[in-house]
Amino acid sequence: MSPPLLAVAEVGKRFGGFVALDAISLEVGAGERVGLIGPNGSGKSTLVNCLCGTLRHESGSVRFDGAVMDGLPAHERTRLGMARSFQLPRPFRSLSVAENLRIPLLYTVNARGGRHLPPTEIDERSRELLGLVGLTEKAGHLPRDLSQVEMRKLELARAMAAEPKLLIADEAMAGLSHSEVDDILALLRRLNERGITIILIEHIMRAVMSFSERLVVLVAGRKIADGLPEQVIRNPEVERAYLGE
Amino acid sequence: MRNHLFLVAALAVGALVFFLARSVGNEYVFVAGYVVLQYLVLATAWNILGGYTGYVNFGTPAFFALGAYSTAALTKLVTLPLPALMVAGGVVSGVIGLAMGYLTLRLRGVFFSIATLALAVVLKTFITNWSFIGGSKGTYIVRPMTVPLLGSYSQYLFLLMLLLSIGAITIARSIERSRLGYGFAAIRDDETAAEASGVPTLKLKLIATTLSGALMGMAGAPYLYYGAYLNPESAFTLDYAVNSIAMPLIGGTTSWIGPLIGTLLLGGVQQWASVSRIFEGYPQVNVLLVGVVLVLFVVAAPNGILGLLRSRRRRSTV
Numbered sequence: 001m002s003p004p005l006l007a008v009a010e011v012g013k014r015f016g017g018f019v020a021l022d023a024i025s026l027e028v029g030a031g032e033r034v035g036l037i038g039p040n041g042s043g044k045s046t047l048v049n050c051l052c053g054t055l056r057h058e059s060g061s062v063r064f065d066g067a068v069m070d071g072l073p074a075h076e077r078t079r080l081g082m083a084r085s086f087q088l089p090r091p092f093r094s095l096s097v098a099e100n101l102r103i104p105l106l107y108t109v110n111a112r113g114g115r116h117l118p119p120t121e122i123d124e125r126s127r128e129l130l131g132l133v134g135l136t137e138k139a140g141h142l143p144r145d146l147s148q149v150e151m152r153k154l155e156l157a158r159a160m161a162a163e164p165k166l167l168i169a170d171e172a173m174a175g176l177s178h179s180e181v182d183d184i185l186a187l188l189r190r191l192n193e194r195g196i197t198i199i200l201i202e203h204i205m206r207a208v209m210s211f212s213e214r215l216v217v218l219v220a221g222r223k224i225a226d227g228l229p230e231q232v233i234r235n236p237e238v239e240r241a242y243l244g245e
Numbered sequence: 246m247r248n249h250l251f252l253v254a255a256l257a258v259g260a261l262v263f264f265l266a267r268s269v270g271n272e273y274v275f276v277a278g279y280v281v282l283q284y285l286v287l288a289t290a291w292n293i294l295g296g297y298t299g300y301v302n303f304g305t306p307a308f309f310a311l312g313a314y315s316t317a318a319l320t321k322l323v324t325l326p327l328p329a330l331m332v333a334g335g336v337v338s339g340v341i342g343l344a345m346g347y348l349t350l351r352l353r354g355v356f357f358s359i360a361t362l363a364l365a366v367v368l369k370t371f372i373t374n375w376s377f378i379g380g381s382k383g384t385y386i387v388r389p390m391t392v393p394l395l396g397s398y399s400q401y402l403f404l405l406m407l408l409l410s411i412g413a414i415t416i417a418r419s420i421e422r423s424r425l426g427y428g429f430a431a432i433r434d435d436e437t438a439a440e441a442s443g444v445p446t447l448k449l450k451l452i453a454t455t456l457s458g459a460l461m462g463m464a465g466a467p468y469l470y471y472g473a474y475l476n477p478e479s480a481f482t483l484d485y486a487v488n489s490i491a492m493p494l495i496g497g498t499t500s501w502i503g504p505l506i507g508t509l510l511l512g513g514v515q516q517w518a519s520v521s522r523i524f525e526g527y528p529q530v531n532v533l534l535v536g537v538v539l540v541l542f543v544v545a546a547p548n549g550i551l552g553l554l555r556s557r558r559r560r561s562t563v
Contacts, residue, residue, distance in 0.1 A: 106427055
């Protein structure tokens with residue numbers, strides 16, 4: 001078996017006396033679709049922040065694509081192929097939708113070495129990405145003109161512009177309607193079919209169950225289950241965490 | 246417009262300004278014009294950090310004074326032409342800008358601003374107690390009366406500051422449309438998202454503080470020659486901090502033209518007020534004017550004149 005794309009070993013993170021992550025270990029293979037669930041405050045977003053370099057973990061290590069990530073700043077991890085979307089959309093508010101995609105194209109794709117994208121190709125690529133997520137008509141608009149679902153799509157498109165190997169979608173569907181959730185799920189599936197590994201963090205169980213090949217459950221900073229979705233949700237410990245005794 | 250074309254156009258405008266100023270036939274035009282141009286450089290330099298990346302710097306007097314005092318110190322040691330002294334002042338202020346950036350850029354928002362204010366206080370205390378460059382009683386030079394070709398020394402100073410402002414504006418404008426400019430804008434809008442998009446935020450912020458500091462230092466370097474006297478009170482005056490923030494804010498901070506508009510307006514009004522009969526005997530009226538105009542703009546046009554124009558254009562197209 002080929003080595004996993006992402007290998008998290010015994011990662012721990014504290015905020016003062018509060019243990020946010022307690023020795024989390026996790027492996028994700030190339031091309032996999034993994035769902036990460038857990039009640040509020042269980043450490044999902046903290047784990048994402050530690051993986052992406054927004055926060056520094058205190059113990060354990062993160063390996064991605066064969067390289068050790070520990071201590072690397074976030075922008076270098078993005079350049080190595082790890083992209084994320086944010087739980088609350090964080091667009092560049094003074095830049096147009098197309099310009100929002102320009103940032104990762106200029107700073108990630110161009111910074112990877114090799115060929116620099118000429119301006120025409122940058123425009124070409126951002127048009128293609130906007131087409132992929134269905135925001136072509138909004139290219140010249142500012143983010144404040146977008147609806148919630150369009151904002152989520154922009155968030156995903158910007159992560160995709162960095163040409164990642166791994167996309168971590170942090171609650172990309174929170175607050176969306178039934179059909180909008182299906183919209184985003186279809187988009188994520190298309191990305192996965194292009195060979196991108198996806199970790200989906202989500203509360204909407206319908207979405208997680210239909211999307212994930214594997215489910216990981218965090219509760220109070222510990223991983224309590226990891227396996228096939230149907231088996232994991234029948235796990236008594238998971239039921240207890242979600243439904244109580 | 247391409248950058249070199251813009252530079253040629255800016256030089257042409259500069260030449261026009263210079264010859265118009267000469268045609269007035271009054272030396273005072275150069276004395277007053279120098280101050281406006283000096284503010285144009287300071288405002289443009291401030292805007293590279295404050296407008297483009299969103300880090301509000303209250304330390305303009307520190308960088309300006311560093312340039313001025315570099316000249317004072319060097320003049321005591323060697324004889325150098327003024328353009329060389331300006332480069333030296335730029336290097337000193339740029340290095341201090343880099344060091345300050347490294348120490349303070351992990352602070353965000355208002356904490357960064359407080360740190361820059363502290364830098365000005367620390368430097369002023371240091372210079373006030375350094376007797377080699379005059380300490381608290383200041384230092385002076387006997388400045389030449391004339392220069393070859395131009396004639397009066399005031400014209401020479403005016404011309405140097407004019408060239409520096411053309412340089413500063415050209416740099417600011419070329420940043421705006423570049424990869425660097427997009428990176429700065431991303432930092433201004435959301436630093437965490439910028440990092441996640443691959444922007445090396447610390448490196449970019451250091452470029453901004455260094456460049457901004459260096460330009461401020463270059464603007465300060467000829468100050469000793471302008472006034473023939475330099476002391477900590479005049480080099481560290483609050484005017485520099487207030488004006489270099491107010492001018493970009495009034496014009497608009499997201500573009501190179503904002504500081505230009507703001508400086509011409511505010512700097513022009515200040516120069517008028519300082520010679521106008523109406524305000525005779527009230528030298529502080531300058532700062533009062535800045536205050537009143539700034540309050541008006543913060544209330545009525547928070548994005549400056551550029552913001553007003555843009556929202557009008559948007560309304561007419563929608």
